[in-house]
Amino acid sequence: MRAWTIDHSAPDHLALAEHPDPEPGPGQALIEVAAFSLNYGEAVGVVPHGENGTVPGWDAAGVVVRAAADGSGPAVGTRVVTLGPGGAWAELRAVDTDWIGTLPEGVDLGEASTLPVAAGSALRGLRRLGPILGRRVLVTGAGSGVGRYTLQLAARGGAHVIALTTDPAKEETLRALGAHEVVVADRGASGGAWLVERLSDGPVHGVIDMVGGAIRVAAYRTVAPGGTLIAMGHSSGAAETFPHGDFAGPLGHDRAITSFFLLHDGAGIGADLTWLAGLLASGGLDAGVGWRGPWTGGAEALAALAEGKVPGKAVLDLPSAT
Ligand SMILES: NC(=O)c1ccc[n+]([C@@H]2O[C@H](COP(=O)([O-])OP(=O)(O)OC[C@H]3O[C@@H](n4cnc5c(N)ncnc54)[C@H](OP(=O)(O)O)[C@@H]3O)[C@@H](O)[C@H]2O)c1
Incomplete structure (x- = not known):
């Protein structure tokens, strides 16, 4: 598969590179990524300071192509939104089923991809x-x-x-x-x-x-x-x-x-993501996408985000989304 990869020898610290497909653990599903969203912390923290050769990305939406071996989580073909500590900026992603939300009909995969970090942190922060x-x-x-x-x-x-x-x-x-x-x-x-x-x-x-x-x-x-x-x-x-x-x-x-740090407070977030996606579907939440383009423009979108030039969320689409 191809994935955006940390490469500190590249001008933007990123390169689109070939990787072996991820091998999911027993409690993980394999997702074909259709869209991912970017976060400020990735633009100013993960990309410039991350480990060379790793695939970043917390938020992605797509379709399950292999269900979890332990029987947990959604079936093959389910449209989902996912959170993880990395690996979202790729054609395929393996994710813990506890961190997968399911999407109702009609929810756009790009808009759904804005939910995990941004809306998940908002929801769990407010609960506190x-x-x-x-x-x-x-x-x-x-x-x-x-x-x-x-x-x-x-x-x-x-x-x-x-x-x-x-x-x-x-x-x-x-x-x-x-x-x-x-x-x-x-x-x-x-x-x-x-x-x-x-x-x-x-x-x-x-x-x-x-x-x-x-x-x-x-x-x-x-x-x-x-x-x-x-x-x-x-x-x-x-x-x-x-x-x-x-x-x-x-x-x-x-x-x-x-x-508060969402990635250390993520237990059961899949259920929250399913609820948030339902709100998106009913028009009860506005995803506020302020930048949208093909995933090949990832470095440009990250630079705009770091400079505060994105009014809302930045979303990148993979060819599988079209
Ligand atoms: N703890 C967690 O788990 C968690 C999760 C997600 C995000 N975060 C953090 O939450 C913050 C927002 O993340 P995001 O991805 O939503 O960012 P974002 O969309 O890029 O927005 C950044 C916003 O911060 C404000 N800002 C930027 N520079 C500022 C400055 N010098 N002084 C005052 N305000 C400034 C601006 O808001 P206004 O234009 O309204 O002033 C700006 O729109 C980041 O610090 C991020 O690292 C933490």
């Missing part, structure tokens, strides 16, 4: 906030792929959703996706109380933070007692310095910060 019905939830980096799914799922879960973006041009889109309020922040913002002052209706129950740095520091100040900030992403690349007092006295009382 506990019940959100009637509560205020702040989403930072709201214009990101994960952010857009987080807004939609938080609104569906009954939260009052506040989107924080650094791009004023995204405001209308974020409202259409479910944000009840949009805060436009400066990328050069500092920590401190400015964000508390912008939220005129008081503190929030939860924050899903995709940005880190000073925005994380400011967002933590908005959390009510009993609430939680989930440190999901680090798009700013900046460190966090919390002012003295943020963890003491009235400001510091009973507010939590916790971290």
